[in-house]
Amino acid sequence: MxxxxxxxxxxxxxxxxxxxxxxxxxxxxxxxxxxxxxxxxxxxxxxxxxxxxxxxxxxxxxxxxxxxxxxxxxxxxxxxxxxxxxxxxxxxxINKIAQYAALRNYGVRTPRTFAAVGAENLIKAAGQFDGSFITKHNRAGKGLGVRLFQTHQALADYVNGGDFDDSVDGITLIQEYIRAPKPFITRVEFIGGEFVYAVQVDTSLGFELCPADVCEIGDLACPVGETPPAPAIATTISTKAPRFQIIKDFNHPVIPSYQRFLADNGIEVAGIEFITDVNGEIYTYDVNTNTNYNSAAEAEAGKYGMRTIAKFxxxxxxxx
Incomplete structure (x- = not known):
């Protein structure tokens, strides 16, 4: 059967x-x-x-x-x-640079990014940025390797120190820091190629953004919308508001572009994340084809991703 x-x-x-x-x-x-x-x-x-x-x-x-x-x-x-x-x-x-290259074919803006192999090249690439910048793993998931830096010297100290965490594929991304007016990103969920819902994710605790209930918070890096010392590490947990909240009646002109990108690349279930800067411009920085959902946010909104996947x-x- x-x-x-x-x-x-x-x-x-x-x-x-x-x-x-x-x-x-x-x-x-x-x-x-x-x-x-x-x-x-x-x-x-x-x-x-x-x-x-x-x-x-x-x-x-x-x-x-x-x-x-x-x-x-x-x-x-x-x-x-x-x-x-x-x-x-x-x-x-498993390749964020490949994601960005594919997204650009559909007019989707991604952050200015360098891909570097080797400590010397990583520091050299960071020199192309005048302001704040972040590092992240090319092959990541769960926000692995995301750290915010305010100075080139801070990066050099990190890379040459004992705490440097390299990507499993050896490729580290150096990316412009998108300053958001409020500390959150948006994650747009698709199932069967159709838009299901968008969730607002509070990033004040850092960029460990896995919404699954079993994900550990642990050490978190890269708050958005503030100017912390680099690397930024959150040590406290806020209880003021849920970290994941489904946005009611979400609609955005980028959704059709996302759908064309997904359809042409054989992707039917995915969560796509973007951040909005102070000028209202959005930057798409991650496509997660192993998407998970937050049960508390779904219960509050009455929408359920895994049930929708099962039906599909x-x-x-x-x-x-």
């Missing part, structure tokens, strides 16, 4: 999706691809295959999970199987 197959490497992030499948009585199976053996000569089973492989898999000890998943997706696609978030989606998930996958399964 055909079923839904969920490709991933983090069981905790799949918990709400399992619940949604059970509520809708949908047959499913999980393919946990931290490692394995692929018999390329055999045909895949019938079904719908939902790719949820994460760029941050290496932080959980699954260094080669994306690479292995890429071979599995190639196998599935060569047999014409229904894949949600195809090979191209995975390519963009159920419809695709019925088509088979």
């Amino acid at each position: 055909a079923k839904i197959y969920v490709i991933h490497e983090n069981s905790e992030w799949v918990v709400p999706l399992r619940t949604a499948f059970a509520e809708q009585n949908l047959p499913f199976e999980e393919w946990y691809l931290d490692q394995g053996v692929l018999d390329f000569s055999s045909p895949p089973p019938a079904g719908v295959f939902y790719n949820r492989m994460s760029a941050s898999s290496h932080t959980r000890g699954h260094r080669y999970a994306p690479e292995y998943t890429s071979t599995v997706l190639a196998w599935l696609e060569s047999h014409g199987r229904r894949v949600v978030n195809k090979s191209r989606a995975l390519q963009l998930e 996958l159920g419809r695709e399964l019925a088509k088979l």
Whole structure:
């Protein structure tokens, strides 16, 4: 019997999706691809295959999970199987520069960015910025490696010190610091290529922006809209307002551009993040094809991402 197959490497992030499948009585199976053996000569089973492989898999000890998943997706696609978030989606998930290059094809503005390999080149690239700038990992997820710097010397001290955290692919991004009038970013969620909702995310605690309930806050970096010393580390947690809030009746002219970008790159489920500067210009800086949702924000708004994903996958399964 055909079923839904969920490709991933983090069981905790799949918990709400399992619940949604059970509520809708949908047959499913999980393919946990931290490692394995692929018999390329055999045909895949019938079904719908939902790719949820994460760029941050290496932080959980699954260094080669994306690479292995890429071979599995190639196998599935060569047999014409229904894949949600195809090979191209995975390519963009683990490469922010590739994301930016693809987004620009649809008129989407991204921050001015340099990609550097090696400490000397990282410091040299930062010299191109007159004001504040940030660093981040090219292959990241969860805001890995995001740190704000006010001076070139502060970066040099960090890079040459013992605390430098390199990207798993060796590529560090140096990016202009977008000063927002208020400390928040916007994350726009799409399922089946359709806009579902937008969530406002408070960044005053830092840029560990994973909305899943199981995500740890830990050390947070890069507050937005303020001028803290570099690197900026938050040590207290605000209780004044929810960190994640779904925006009622959200509408923005960038949504159709996002939808064209997603459709042309084989991405059907994604969260896209942007920040708005003091002049009202938006800068898109991340595409997350392994998107998660915050249960408290969804309960408050009465909208549920994982349930919507399950319904979408159920419809695709019925088509088979």
